[in-house]
Amino acid sequence: MPRVALITGITGQDGSYLTEFLLGKGYEVHGVMRRASVFTTERIDHLYRDRHGENVRLHLHYGDLLDAMSLRRILSLVQPSEVYNLAAQSHVLTSFEQPVYTAEVIAIGTLHLLEAVRDYRDTSGNDVRFYQASSSEMYGKVQTMPQNEHTPFCPRSPYACAKVQAYWQTVNYREAYDLFACNGILFNHESPRRGETFVTRKITRAATRIKLGLQDKLFLGNLDAKRDWGFAGDYVEAMWLMLQHSVADDFVVATGKTYAVRDFLEETFGYLDIDPAEHVAIDERYLRPTEVNVLLGDAAKARERLGWKPTVDMPGLVRMMVDSDMRLAKQERALVDAGHIAGQSTAERSADRASILRGVPFEEHGGPGKPAGRLVGGQSVFGEVEKQRVAAVDRSEPAPANRLAGGG
Numbered sequence: 072m073p074r075v076a077l078i079t080g081i082t083g084q085d086g087s088y089l090t091e092f093l094l095g096k097g098y099e100v101h102g103v104m105r106r107a108s109v110f111t112t113e114r115i116d117h118l119y120r121d122r123h124g125e126n127v128r129l130h131l132h133y134g135d136l137l138d139a140m141s142l143r144r145i146l147s148l149v150q151p152s153e154v155y156n157l158a159a160q161s162h163v164l165t166s167f168e169q170p171v172y173t174a175e176v177i178a179i180g181t182l183h184l185l186e187a188v189r190d191y192r193d194t195s196g197n198d199v200r201f202y203q204a205s206s207s208e209m210y211g212k213v214q215t216m217p218q219n220e221h222t223p224f225c226p227r228s229p230y231a232c233a234k235v236q237a238y239w240q241t242v243n244y245r246e247a248y249d250l251f252a253c254n255g256i257l258f259n260h261e262s263p264r265r266g267e268t269f270v271t272r273k274i275t276r277a278a279t280r281i282k283l284g285l286q287d288k289l290f291l292g293n294l295d296a297k298r299d300w301g302f303a304g305d306y307v308e309a310m311w312l313m314l315q316h317s318v319a320d321d322f323v324v325a326t327g328k329t330y331a332v333r334d335f336l337e338e339t340f341g342y343l344d345i346d347p348a349e350h351v352a353i354d355e356r357y358l359r360p361t362e363v364n365v366l367l368g369d370a371a372k373a374r375e376r377l378g379w380k381p382t383v384d385m386p387g388l389v390r391m392m393v394d395s396d397m398r399l400a401k402q403e404r405a406l407v408d409a410g411h412i413a414g415q416s417t418a419e420r421s422a423d424r425a426s427i428l429r430g431v432p433f434e435e436h437g438g439p440g441k442p443a444g445r446l447v448g449g450q451s452v453f454g455e456v457e458k459q460r461v462a463a464v465d466r467s468e469p470a471p472a473n474r475l476a477g478g479g
């Protein structure tokens with residue numbers, strides 16, 4: 072009998088890599104997904120097999136972290152031995168716009184799931200292990216350098232506050248009910264499947280489109296923030312290793328190197344041999360009310376006790392993401408050249424259309440409390456030059472208001 076795993080957030084970046092990983096290990100994998108008016112399974116489509124076929128080991132179930140009944144029903148149907156809770160409203164800037172919803176999904180949603188898992192274990196008598204997707208964002212205004220499992224949390228966003236609550240709930244279920252429950256405190260991890268509004272993917276998507284003449288400008292926020300960026304494919308292995316460990320525990324997962332957003336930008340543009348000074352400008356809408364200035368993880372415990380280590384560094388990550396996004400940009404360029412779609416110069420419009428072609432939504436928009444439909448910033452990242460150029464782009468190509476309502 073194959074081992075059975077249940078994943079919430081299976082349609083997200085990490086959900087897709089974890090599914091791939093567990094199927095590779097021979098697991099039967101069940102995923103909880105939300106119903107939406109468009110398909111949201113693009114990241115796992117390559118793994119999905121028609122249920123009428125043979126040896127089908129990936130199954131999807133409609134459910135929601137906010138719908139406790141759906142979680143209980145799925146648990147009793149699936150009878151998993153491992154539960155990975157990856158579902159979240161995971162965008163930090165968006166959490167300032169939707170703090171209550173973010174807290175409900177992350178904090179209350181995790182509590183719904185922990186309660187359901189505890190009851191499932193107690194009524195079925197099955198052993199079950201629980202993984203909680205905790206985050207380096209919880210360190211916020213960092214109290215030590217680097218951060219490890221003993222570093223105090225000092226959250227700086229509604230997202231991080233909610234993750235801190237979910238973290239302690241997980242610890243409490245371990246201590247109060249002897250549930251095998253682990254927190255993975257994962258530092259930023261990226262991939263070609265990263266959502267397009269997170270800064271790394273936003274940069275690699277834009278740079279490849281700029282290279283092929285599909286876009287002219289890239290608008291960013293704080294370039295001085297520093298992050299410890301790893302590869303998502305490496306990090307899902309750490310999740311699994313935590314649940315195979317002899318005792319339930321909490322682990323930091325990180326590369327141990329930190330880079331500024333500016334470094335990632337320069338690495339990307341350098342790889343494509345284009346000059347960021349000609350294309351990149353600051354837009355204040357992407358600044359956060361409170362920022363996490365620096366994150367740097369110490370994953371010694373995961374290395375020593377789980378035997379885990381990262382295999383991809385930041386330059387390797389850039390190459391991987393740029394190569395993948397270049398394939399997308401070339402497809403789009405071919406469609407423009409063949410007259411199937413019109414060429415456009417703004418990021419919002421052309422990326423939106425490219426996403427429609429690929430069947431996924433593109434969300435490139437502004438931050439909280441800023442006027443919709445017009446740019447509020449536009450200074451050069453590398454000098455003084457860009458204000459006029461940005462203003463020209465703004466006048467000629469106003470972004471539709473309905474594209475400016477979320478985090479970017």
Ligand code: NAP
Pocket residue numbers: 079080081082083084085086103104105107111134135136137156157158159160161162176180204205206207256257258259260261266
């Ligand atoms: P992601 O790509 O944004 O995926 C989030 C997933 O959660 C999606 O499948 C989404 O479904 C699902 N979801 C959102 N709200 C839900 C709800 N109410 N009920 C059920 N599912 C819901 O995030 P990720 O990068 O894969 O990250 C996975 C987890 O790790 C998240 O909890 C994130 O906060 C945490 N984390 C991420 C990082 C990182 O650097 N990537 C670092 C530390 C921690 P839809 O497809 O329907 O939107």
Ligand code: GDD
Pocket residue numbers: 161162163164205206207208257258259260268269270271273290291292293294296297298332357358359362363366479
């Ligand atoms: N998204 C975005 N867009 N971020 C920008 C931009 C921009 O245009 N310009 C600069 N940044 C800066 C942000 O201010 C932040 O300091 C940094 O780039 C990284 O932003 P994100 O890529 O959005 O990631 P994050 O660090 O806020 O959050 C991610 O990592 C957390 C782990 O530390 C998410 O995956 C969270 O879910 C995760 O918990």
